[in-house]
Amino acid sequence: MTELLRIENLKKYFPVRKVVKDNYFNFRGRGRRAEFWWFALISTIFSLITVASGFKVIYIIFHLAIFFPSITISIRRLHDTGKTGWLLALLIIPVIGWIVILVFLCSDSTPGENRYGPKPEGYSGLLRRIKAHVKAVDGVSFSISEKETLGLVGESGCGKTTIGRTILKLLEPTDGLIEYRQEDITQLNSNQMRPLRRKLQIIFQDPYASLNPRMTVGKIIREGLDIHNIGEKKERDAMVAEVLERVGLPRNILDRYPHEFSGGQRQRVGIARALILNPEFIVCDEAISALDVSIQAQIINLLADLKEEYGIAYLFIAHDLSVVEHISDRVAVMYLGKIVELAKTSELFSNPLHPYTKALLSSVPKPDPTLQQERIVLQGDVPSPIAPPAGCSFHPRCPLAVKGLCDTKEPLTVDSDGHQFACHVVEEELFAPPDASA
Ligand code: SF4
Numbered sequence: 001m002t003e004l005l006r007i008e009n010l011k012k013y014f015p016v017r018k019v020v021k022d023n024y025f026n027f028r029g030r031g032r033r034a035e036f037w038w039f040a041l042i043s044t045i046f047s048l049i050t051v052a053s054g055f056k057v058i059y060i061i062f063h064l065a066i067f068f069p070s071i072t073i074s075i076r077r078l079h080d081t082g083k084t085g086w087l088l089a090l091l092i093i094p095v096i097g098w099i100v101i102l103v104f105l106c107s108d109s110t111p112g113e114n115r116y117g118p119k120p121e122g123y124s125g126l127l128r129r130i131k132a133h134v135k136a137v138d139g140v141s142f143s144i145s146e147k148e149t150l151g152l153v154g155e156s157g158c159g160k161t162t163i164g165r166t167i168l169k170l171l172e173p174t175d176g177l178i179e180y181r182q183e184d185i186t187q188l189n190s191n192q193m194r195p196l197r198r199k200l201q202i203i204f205q206d207p208y209a210s211l212n213p214r215m216t217v218g219k220i221i222r223e224g225l226d227i228h229n230i231g232e233k234k235e236r237d238a239m240v241a242e243v244l245e246r247v248g249l250p251r252n253i254l255d256r257y258p259h260e261f262s263g264g265q266r267q268r269v270g271i272a273r274a275l276i277l278n279p280e281f282i283v284c285d286e287a288i289s290a291l292d293v294s295i296q297a298q299i300i301n302l303l304a305d306l307k308e309e310y311g312i313a314y315l316f317i318a319h320d321l322s323v324v325e326h327i328s329d330r331v332a333v334m335y336l337g338k339i340v341e342l343a344k345t346s347e348l349f350s351n352p353l354h355p356y357t358k359a360l361l362s363s364v365p366k367p368d369p370t371l372q373q374e375r376i377v378l379q380g381d382v383p384s385p386i387a388p389p390a391g392c393s394f395h396p397r398c399p400l401a402v403k404g405l406c407d408t409k410e411p412l413t414v415d416s417d418g419h420q421f422a423c424h425v426v427e428e429e430l431f432a433p434p435d436a437s438a
Contacts, residue, residue: 001145003182004281004313005167010140010176012159012166013133016386132386136162138337139176141413144281147307149314151328151345153321153360155382159337160317161205164283167315168200169193180281198228201274205286207266211258217269218254224277239276247272247302264295271299275306283315288323296320300327321364325349333357336393337385343419353421353430355400392424400425 137159144150152160165171167178169185178186180196188196204210211220218240225236241251247268258266267287274282284303288296304327306312318324324331325345332342333356341354352358359376378397383389389396395406402425411422416430 001148003143004146004148004180006143006177006179006182007163007167008141008177008179010137010163010166010178011135011174012137012162012171013135013174016132016134135337135385135388137166138385138388140334140337140339142332142339142342144313144315146280147311147313148330149307149316149328151324151331152315152317152334153319153324153331154334156319157382157385158334159385160334161285163334164202164285164315164317168202168283170202194228198224198277199280200283201277201279201281202283202285203267203270203274203287206290207263207270208258208290210270211266213258216255216257217261220258220269221272221276224273228277230277240272243272243276246275246306248298262295263291264298267291267295267299268302271302271306275310278310279312281313281315283317285317286319287316289319296323303327321361333360336382336388338393338422339413339420340394340423341419341421343421347419351419353419353426354423355398355425356394392422 140159140163142150152163154160162171166173169178169188169190173186176186177184180200185193185196215223221243222236222240225231225239230236231239240254244251244253249265249268249272253261258269261269267290270287287303288299291299300323303314303316307314314327316324316327328345330343331345331348332339333348333354334340335356341348341352341357348357349361352361356378359378362374362376376399380397383393383396389407391405391407391409392398392401392411395401398406400423401407405424409424411424411427413420413422414427414431421427
Protein backbone atom coordinates (compact mmCIF):
# COMPACT_ATOMS: atom_id res chain seq x y z
CA MET A 1 0.00 0.00 0.00
CA THR A 2 1.22 3.52 -0.80
CA GLU A 3 2.25 5.56 2.19
CA LEU A 4 -0.08 8.49 2.68
CA LEU A 5 1.17 10.12 5.84
CA ARG A 6 4.46 9.85 7.74
CA ILE A 7 5.07 11.24 11.18
CA GLU A 8 8.64 11.29 12.46
CA ASN A 9 9.63 12.17 16.01
CA LEU A 10 6.65 14.52 16.38
CA LYS A 11 6.60 16.70 19.48
CA LYS A 12 4.02 19.11 20.75
CA TYR A 13 4.71 20.95 24.00
CA PHE A 14 2.35 23.43 25.56
CA PRO A 15 3.92 26.18 27.68
CA VAL A 16 2.77 26.46 31.27
CA ARG A 17 2.74 30.12 32.19
CA LYS A 18 2.42 31.96 35.41
CA VAL A 19 -0.64 34.02 34.70
CA VAL A 20 -0.31 37.03 36.98
CA LYS A 21 -2.56 38.87 34.52
CA ASP A 22 -5.59 36.65 35.18
CA ASN A 23 -5.55 37.19 38.91
CA TYR A 24 -4.93 40.86 38.35
CA PHE A 25 -8.13 41.34 36.40
CA ASN A 26 -10.19 38.74 38.19
CA PHE A 27 -12.09 41.11 40.45
CA ARG A 28 -14.74 38.55 41.27
CA GLY A 29 -12.21 35.93 42.26
CA ARG A 30 -10.50 35.68 45.56
CA GLY A 31 -6.96 37.04 45.31
CA ARG A 32 -4.34 34.50 46.27
CA ARG A 33 -2.20 35.32 49.24
CA ALA A 34 1.01 35.85 47.20
CA GLU A 35 -0.78 38.02 44.67
CA PHE A 36 -2.31 40.08 47.43
CA TRP A 37 1.03 40.91 49.00
CA TRP A 38 2.57 41.49 45.60
CA PHE A 39 -0.05 44.05 44.58
CA ALA A 40 0.01 45.64 47.98
CA LEU A 41 3.78 46.13 47.76
CA ILE A 42 3.77 47.59 44.28
CA SER A 43 0.87 49.88 45.02
CA THR A 44 2.71 51.13 48.11
CA ILE A 45 5.81 51.79 46.05
CA PHE A 46 3.94 53.63 43.33
CA SER A 47 1.98 55.59 45.89
CA LEU A 48 5.23 56.88 47.37
CA ILE A 49 6.83 57.53 43.97
CA THR A 50 3.72 59.38 42.85
CA VAL A 51 3.88 61.61 45.90
CA ALA A 52 7.66 62.09 45.65
CA SER A 53 7.53 62.98 41.95
CA GLY A 54 5.04 65.74 42.52
CA PHE A 55 2.23 63.75 40.85
CA LYS A 56 3.74 63.53 37.35
CA VAL A 57 1.25 62.09 34.81
CA ILE A 58 3.22 58.93 34.09
CA TYR A 59 3.40 57.98 37.76
CA ILE A 60 -0.25 58.74 38.28
CA ILE A 61 -1.12 56.38 35.39
CA PHE A 62 1.08 53.62 36.88
CA HIS A 63 -0.35 54.33 40.26
CA LEU A 64 -3.95 53.93 39.04
CA ALA A 65 -3.12 50.80 37.05
CA ILE A 66 -1.61 49.09 40.08
CA PHE A 67 -3.42 50.67 42.98
CA PHE A 68 -7.06 49.89 42.14
CA PRO A 69 -6.63 46.13 41.53
CA SER A 70 -4.65 46.03 44.77
CA ILE A 71 -7.47 47.69 46.66
CA THR A 72 -10.05 45.39 45.03
CA ILE A 73 -8.12 42.31 46.07
CA SER A 74 -7.53 43.72 49.54
CA ILE A 75 -11.22 44.45 50.08
CA ARG A 76 -12.16 41.04 48.78
CA ARG A 77 -9.71 39.43 51.17
CA LEU A 78 -10.95 41.53 54.04
CA HIS A 79 -14.48 40.45 53.19
CA ASP A 80 -13.49 36.76 53.02
CA THR A 81 -11.28 36.61 56.08
CA GLY A 82 -12.27 39.56 58.24
CA LYS A 83 -8.55 40.26 58.76
CA THR A 84 -7.02 43.70 58.39
CA GLY A 85 -3.75 42.58 56.82
CA TRP A 86 -4.31 44.85 53.83
CA LEU A 87 -3.97 47.94 56.00
CA LEU A 88 -0.64 46.67 57.26
CA ALA A 89 0.46 45.83 53.73
CA LEU A 90 0.07 49.42 52.62
CA LEU A 91 2.55 50.51 55.31
CA ILE A 92 5.43 48.28 54.19
CA ILE A 93 8.58 50.17 53.34
CA PRO A 94 8.99 50.59 49.54
CA VAL A 95 12.63 49.48 49.64
CA ILE A 96 11.60 45.97 50.66
CA GLY A 97 9.30 45.98 47.66
CA TRP A 98 12.15 46.84 45.32
CA ILE A 99 14.36 44.10 46.77
CA VAL A 100 11.57 41.59 46.24
CA ILE A 101 11.12 42.77 42.66
CA LEU A 102 14.86 42.53 41.94
CA VAL A 103 15.09 39.01 43.37
CA PHE A 104 11.96 38.07 41.45
CA LEU A 105 13.34 39.35 38.14
CA CYS A 106 16.80 37.83 38.64
CA SER A 107 15.48 34.42 39.61
CA ASP A 108 13.36 34.38 36.45
CA SER A 109 16.22 34.86 34.04
CA THR A 110 18.67 32.40 35.53
CA PRO A 111 18.85 28.90 34.06
CA GLY A 112 18.44 25.90 36.33
CA GLU A 113 15.68 23.87 37.87
CA ASN A 114 12.27 24.67 39.21
CA ARG A 115 9.82 22.26 40.83
CA TYR A 116 8.82 20.91 37.40
CA GLY A 117 12.40 20.07 36.42
CA PRO A 118 14.83 22.02 34.20
CA LYS A 119 13.55 25.44 33.22
CA PRO A 120 12.48 25.51 29.56
CA GLU A 121 13.79 27.92 26.94
CA GLY A 122 12.06 31.28 26.95
CA TYR A 123 11.88 31.26 30.72
CA SER A 124 11.91 35.01 31.31
CA GLY A 125 9.68 38.05 31.65
CA LEU A 126 7.55 39.40 34.46
CA LEU A 127 4.04 38.61 33.26
CA ARG A 128 3.00 35.31 31.72
CA ARG A 129 6.50 33.89 32.00
CA ILE A 130 6.94 30.26 30.97
CA LYS A 131 7.44 27.99 33.96
CA ALA A 132 7.55 24.64 32.20
CA HIS A 133 6.17 22.72 29.24
CA VAL A 134 3.41 20.13 29.09
CA LYS A 135 4.89 17.41 26.90
CA ALA A 136 1.61 16.39 25.34
CA VAL A 137 3.27 14.57 22.43
CA ASP A 138 6.90 13.63 22.96
CA GLY A 139 8.67 12.06 20.00
CA VAL A 140 5.98 10.08 18.21
CA SER A 141 6.63 8.29 14.90
CA PHE A 142 4.27 6.28 12.69
CA SER A 143 2.93 6.17 9.16
CA ILE A 144 -0.49 5.61 7.65
CA SER A 145 -1.04 4.07 4.23
CA GLU A 146 -3.82 4.80 1.77
CA LYS A 147 -7.17 3.27 2.80
CA GLU A 148 -5.75 2.22 6.14
CA THR A 149 -7.29 2.77 9.58
CA LEU A 150 -4.85 3.32 12.41
CA GLY A 151 -6.51 3.09 15.83
CA LEU A 152 -5.00 5.25 18.58
CA VAL A 153 -5.81 4.30 22.17
CA GLY A 154 -4.67 5.33 25.64
CA GLU A 155 -5.88 6.97 28.83
CA SER A 156 -7.40 10.45 28.87
CA GLY A 157 -4.75 13.13 28.64
CA CYS A 158 -2.10 10.91 27.06
CA GLY A 159 -1.89 13.10 23.92
CA LYS A 160 -4.16 11.32 21.41
CA THR A 161 -6.16 14.38 20.43
CA THR A 162 -3.05 16.55 20.30
CA ILE A 163 -1.48 14.14 17.80
CA GLY A 164 -4.59 14.27 15.59
CA ARG A 165 -4.71 18.05 15.63
CA THR A 166 -0.98 18.48 15.14
CA ILE A 167 -0.95 16.20 12.11
CA LEU A 168 -3.60 18.41 10.53
CA LYS A 169 -1.64 21.50 11.55
CA LEU A 170 -4.51 22.77 13.67
CA LEU A 171 -1.75 22.96 16.28
CA GLU A 172 1.80 23.91 15.35
CA PRO A 173 4.25 21.10 16.14
CA THR A 174 7.11 21.94 18.48
CA ASP A 175 9.48 19.62 16.63
CA GLY A 176 9.50 16.68 14.24
CA LEU A 177 8.37 15.94 10.70
CA ILE A 178 4.94 15.56 9.10
CA GLU A 179 4.90 14.30 5.52
CA TYR A 180 1.85 14.01 3.32
CA ARG A 181 2.46 12.03 0.14
CA GLN A 182 6.22 12.46 0.58
CA GLU A 183 5.82 16.25 0.87
CA ASP A 184 7.07 17.88 4.07
CA ILE A 185 4.16 19.92 5.43
CA THR A 186 5.63 20.62 8.87
CA GLN A 187 6.57 24.23 8.17
CA LEU A 188 3.65 25.19 5.90
CA ASN A 189 1.68 28.23 7.03
CA SER A 190 -2.12 28.41 6.99
CA ASN A 191 -2.26 29.80 3.43
CA GLN A 192 0.04 27.08 2.13
CA MET A 193 -2.00 24.47 3.99
CA ARG A 194 -5.30 25.59 2.47
CA PRO A 195 -5.19 23.36 -0.66
CA LEU A 196 -4.29 20.39 1.57
CA ARG A 197 -7.22 21.03 3.90
CA ARG A 198 -9.46 19.52 1.24
CA LYS A 199 -7.61 16.24 1.60
CA LEU A 200 -7.09 16.22 5.35
CA GLN A 201 -10.24 16.47 7.44
CA ILE A 202 -11.37 15.91 11.01
CA ILE A 203 -14.52 14.70 12.75
CA PHE A 204 -14.69 16.16 16.24
CA GLN A 205 -15.69 14.41 19.43
CA ASP A 206 -18.54 16.60 20.52
CA PRO A 207 -21.33 16.87 17.96
CA TYR A 208 -22.97 19.51 20.17
CA ALA A 209 -20.01 21.91 20.27
CA SER A 210 -18.48 21.32 16.83
CA LEU A 211 -21.38 22.72 14.78
CA ASN A 212 -22.00 26.46 14.64
CA PRO A 213 -25.46 26.95 16.21
CA ARG A 214 -26.05 30.10 14.13
CA MET A 215 -25.60 28.33 10.79
CA THR A 216 -28.08 26.07 9.08
CA VAL A 217 -27.05 22.49 8.31
CA GLY A 218 -26.90 23.38 4.61
CA LYS A 219 -24.47 26.24 5.24
CA ILE A 220 -22.34 24.17 7.60
CA ILE A 221 -21.88 21.40 5.08
CA ARG A 222 -21.29 23.59 2.04
CA GLU A 223 -18.90 25.97 3.85
CA GLY A 224 -15.87 23.96 2.63
CA LEU A 225 -17.08 24.17 -0.98
CA ASP A 226 -17.53 27.94 -0.62
CA ILE A 227 -14.07 28.43 0.93
CA HIS A 228 -12.36 26.36 -1.76
CA ASN A 229 -14.58 27.81 -4.48
CA ILE A 230 -15.60 24.43 -5.82
CA GLY A 231 -18.35 24.30 -8.48
CA GLU A 232 -21.21 26.68 -9.27
CA LYS A 233 -24.02 27.32 -6.81
CA LYS A 234 -26.27 24.64 -8.29
CA GLU A 235 -23.47 22.11 -8.32
CA ARG A 236 -22.71 22.84 -4.68
CA ASP A 237 -26.36 22.35 -3.72
CA ALA A 238 -26.36 19.03 -5.54
CA MET A 239 -23.15 17.94 -3.82
CA VAL A 240 -24.56 18.85 -0.39
CA ALA A 241 -27.77 16.92 -1.10
CA GLU A 242 -25.76 13.92 -2.28
CA VAL A 243 -23.49 13.81 0.76
CA LEU A 244 -26.49 14.20 3.10
CA GLU A 245 -28.06 11.18 1.50
CA ARG A 246 -24.80 9.27 1.80
CA VAL A 247 -24.63 9.81 5.55
CA GLY A 248 -28.26 8.81 5.98
CA LEU A 249 -29.91 12.20 6.46
CA PRO A 250 -32.93 13.47 4.47
CA ARG A 251 -32.39 16.25 1.93
CA ASN A 252 -35.08 18.48 3.42
CA ILE A 253 -33.06 19.43 6.52
CA LEU A 254 -30.84 22.00 4.82
CA ASP A 255 -32.60 25.00 6.37
CA ARG A 256 -32.71 23.59 9.87
CA TYR A 257 -30.33 24.41 12.72
CA PRO A 258 -28.11 21.96 14.68
CA HIS A 259 -30.16 22.24 17.89
CA GLU A 260 -33.10 20.64 16.10
CA PHE A 261 -31.23 17.32 15.79
CA SER A 262 -30.24 14.45 18.05
CA GLY A 263 -26.59 13.67 18.87
CA GLY A 264 -26.34 10.93 16.25
CA GLN A 265 -27.82 13.15 13.54
CA ARG A 266 -25.45 15.96 14.44
CA GLN A 267 -22.49 13.63 14.21
CA ARG A 268 -23.71 12.63 10.74
CA VAL A 269 -23.75 16.32 9.83
CA GLY A 270 -20.14 16.50 11.09
CA ILE A 271 -19.23 13.51 8.92
CA ALA A 272 -20.99 15.06 5.91
CA ARG A 273 -19.01 18.27 6.46
CA ALA A 274 -15.77 16.26 6.44
CA LEU A 275 -16.78 14.23 3.38
CA ILE A 276 -17.98 17.04 1.14
CA LEU A 277 -14.43 17.91 0.07
CA ASN A 278 -13.65 14.33 -0.89
CA PRO A 279 -10.80 13.84 1.62
CA GLU A 280 -8.11 11.16 1.55
CA PHE A 281 -7.48 11.18 5.28
CA ILE A 282 -9.78 11.86 8.24
CA VAL A 283 -8.89 12.16 11.91
CA CYS A 284 -11.84 10.72 13.85
CA ASP A 285 -11.23 12.33 17.22
CA GLU A 286 -13.36 10.29 19.63
CA ALA A 287 -16.05 10.63 16.97
CA ILE A 288 -18.42 8.21 18.68
CA SER A 289 -17.69 8.77 22.37
CA ALA A 290 -20.54 11.23 22.91
CA LEU A 291 -23.14 8.95 21.30
CA ASP A 292 -25.23 6.18 22.80
CA VAL A 293 -24.37 2.60 21.92
CA SER A 294 -26.92 1.96 19.15
CA ILE A 295 -25.95 5.21 17.40
CA GLN A 296 -22.27 4.35 17.86
CA ALA A 297 -22.79 1.14 15.88
CA GLN A 298 -24.49 3.05 13.06
CA ILE A 299 -21.70 5.63 12.85
CA ILE A 300 -18.96 2.96 12.92
CA ASN A 301 -20.63 1.05 10.12
CA LEU A 302 -21.05 4.28 8.18
CA LEU A 303 -17.34 5.11 8.56
CA ALA A 304 -16.40 1.57 7.47
CA ASP A 305 -18.68 1.83 4.40
CA LEU A 306 -17.25 5.22 3.45
CA LYS A 307 -13.75 3.81 3.71
CA GLU A 308 -14.66 1.03 1.28
CA GLU A 309 -16.48 3.39 -1.07
CA TYR A 310 -14.10 6.36 -1.16
CA GLY A 311 -10.82 4.74 -0.05
CA ILE A 312 -10.39 7.06 2.91
CA ALA A 313 -7.65 6.51 5.50
CA TYR A 314 -8.52 7.17 9.15
CA LEU A 315 -6.67 7.96 12.32
CA PHE A 316 -9.29 6.57 14.68
CA ILE A 317 -8.86 7.97 18.19
CA ALA A 318 -10.98 6.24 20.81
CA HIS A 319 -11.20 4.89 24.33
CA ASP A 320 -13.36 1.93 23.50
CA LEU A 321 -10.97 -0.90 22.69
CA SER A 322 -13.62 -3.21 21.24
CA VAL A 323 -14.61 -0.50 18.76
CA VAL A 324 -10.98 0.08 17.85
CA GLU A 325 -10.49 -3.66 17.35
CA HIS A 326 -13.51 -3.75 15.06
CA ILE A 327 -12.56 -0.83 12.81
CA SER A 328 -8.75 -0.64 12.76
CA ASP A 329 -6.14 -2.30 10.57
CA ARG A 330 -3.36 -1.42 13.00
CA VAL A 331 -3.47 -0.07 16.55
CA ALA A 332 -1.08 2.25 18.39
CA VAL A 333 -1.11 2.43 22.19
CA MET A 334 -0.12 5.73 23.80
CA TYR A 335 1.10 6.47 27.29
CA LEU A 336 2.08 9.93 28.51
CA GLY A 337 2.80 11.44 25.10
CA LYS A 338 4.63 8.44 23.62
CA ILE A 339 3.60 5.43 21.57
CA VAL A 340 4.53 2.38 23.63
CA GLU A 341 3.25 -0.31 21.25
CA LEU A 342 2.07 -0.46 17.63
CA ALA A 343 1.02 -3.56 15.72
CA LYS A 344 -1.58 -5.08 13.44
CA THR A 345 -4.92 -5.22 15.22
CA SER A 346 -5.15 -9.02 15.38
CA GLU A 347 -1.53 -9.27 16.56
CA LEU A 348 -1.89 -6.60 19.23
CA PHE A 349 -5.10 -8.02 20.67
CA SER A 350 -3.93 -11.63 20.62
CA ASN A 351 -0.32 -11.05 21.66
CA PRO A 352 0.17 -7.76 23.50
CA LEU A 353 3.80 -7.25 24.55
CA HIS A 354 4.01 -4.02 26.50
CA PRO A 355 2.88 -4.21 30.17
CA TYR A 356 0.69 -1.14 29.71
CA THR A 357 -1.09 -2.64 26.70
CA LYS A 358 -1.68 -5.84 28.68
CA ALA A 359 -3.24 -3.86 31.50
CA LEU A 360 -5.38 -1.90 29.07
CA LEU A 361 -6.63 -5.01 27.29
CA SER A 362 -7.34 -6.80 30.56
CA SER A 363 -9.92 -4.13 31.33
CA VAL A 364 -12.04 -4.98 28.27
CA PRO A 365 -15.06 -7.05 29.34
CA LYS A 366 -15.42 -10.37 27.51
CA PRO A 367 -18.89 -11.26 26.26
CA ASP A 368 -18.45 -14.90 27.40
CA PRO A 369 -19.17 -15.23 31.18
CA THR A 370 -17.49 -18.65 31.32
CA LEU A 371 -14.12 -17.15 30.35
CA GLN A 372 -11.77 -16.60 33.25
CA GLN A 373 -10.34 -13.12 32.89
CA GLU A 374 -7.33 -11.91 34.79
CA ARG A 375 -7.61 -8.20 35.45
CA ILE A 376 -4.39 -6.22 35.76
CA VAL A 377 -5.02 -3.24 38.01
CA LEU A 378 -2.41 -0.52 37.70
CA GLN A 379 -1.44 1.24 40.90
CA GLY A 380 -1.08 5.01 41.17
CA ASP A 381 -2.04 7.83 38.88
CA VAL A 382 -0.71 8.85 35.50
CA PRO A 383 2.31 11.12 36.19
CA SER A 384 2.19 14.76 35.15
CA PRO A 385 3.25 15.35 31.52
CA ILE A 386 4.94 18.52 32.79
CA ALA A 387 7.58 16.46 34.57
CA PRO A 388 7.40 12.87 33.27
CA PRO A 389 9.40 10.30 35.25
CA ALA A 390 12.99 9.63 34.19
CA GLY A 391 13.72 6.51 32.16
CA CYS A 392 10.57 4.67 31.08
CA SER A 393 7.65 6.99 31.87
CA PHE A 394 5.53 3.95 32.81
CA HIS A 395 7.96 2.65 35.46
CA PRO A 396 6.18 4.08 38.58
CA ARG A 397 3.12 1.95 37.71
CA CYS A 398 4.71 -0.96 35.91
CA PRO A 399 4.51 -4.40 37.61
CA LEU A 400 7.63 -5.54 35.70
CA ALA A 401 9.80 -2.47 36.32
CA VAL A 402 13.47 -3.25 36.97
CA LYS A 403 15.17 -0.93 39.44
CA GLY A 404 18.28 0.74 38.10
CA LEU A 405 17.23 0.13 34.50
CA CYS A 406 13.65 1.23 33.90
CA ASP A 407 13.94 4.30 36.12
CA THR A 408 17.16 5.54 34.50
CA LYS A 409 17.19 4.52 30.84
CA GLU A 410 14.45 5.35 28.38
CA PRO A 411 13.52 2.29 26.28
CA LEU A 412 13.93 2.66 22.52
CA THR A 413 11.24 1.53 20.12
CA VAL A 414 12.04 -1.94 18.82
CA ASP A 415 10.49 -3.45 15.70
CA SER A 416 9.89 -7.20 15.76
CA ASP A 417 8.34 -8.20 12.40
CA GLY A 418 6.16 -5.08 12.27
CA HIS A 419 5.23 -5.33 15.96
CA GLN A 420 6.75 -2.25 17.59
CA PHE A 421 7.16 -1.80 21.32
CA ALA A 422 9.26 0.22 23.77
CA CYS A 423 10.12 -1.88 26.83
CA HIS A 424 13.48 -3.05 28.24
CA VAL A 425 12.11 -6.26 29.75
CA VAL A 426 10.18 -7.41 26.68
CA GLU A 427 13.17 -6.57 24.50
CA GLU A 428 15.43 -8.68 26.69
CA GLU A 429 12.97 -11.58 26.68
CA LEU A 430 12.48 -11.52 22.91
CA PHE A 431 16.05 -10.97 21.89
CA ALA A 432 17.90 -12.82 24.64
CA PRO A 433 20.57 -15.15 23.21
CA PRO A 434 19.62 -18.83 23.43
CA ASP A 435 20.75 -20.48 26.66
CA ALA A 436 23.97 -22.39 25.86
CA SER A 437 23.38 -24.92 28.65
CA ALA A 438 19.93 -25.87 27.29
S1 SF4 B 1 10.65 -0.56 30.33
FE1 SF4 B 1 10.43 -1.32 32.40
S2 SF4 B 1 8.98 0.06 33.35
FE2 SF4 B 1 8.83 0.40 31.16
S3 SF4 B 1 7.19 -0.93 30.54
FE3 SF4 B 1 9.06 -2.11 30.30
S4 SF4 B 1 9.31 -3.22 32.21
FE4 SF4 B 1 7.79 -1.63 32.57
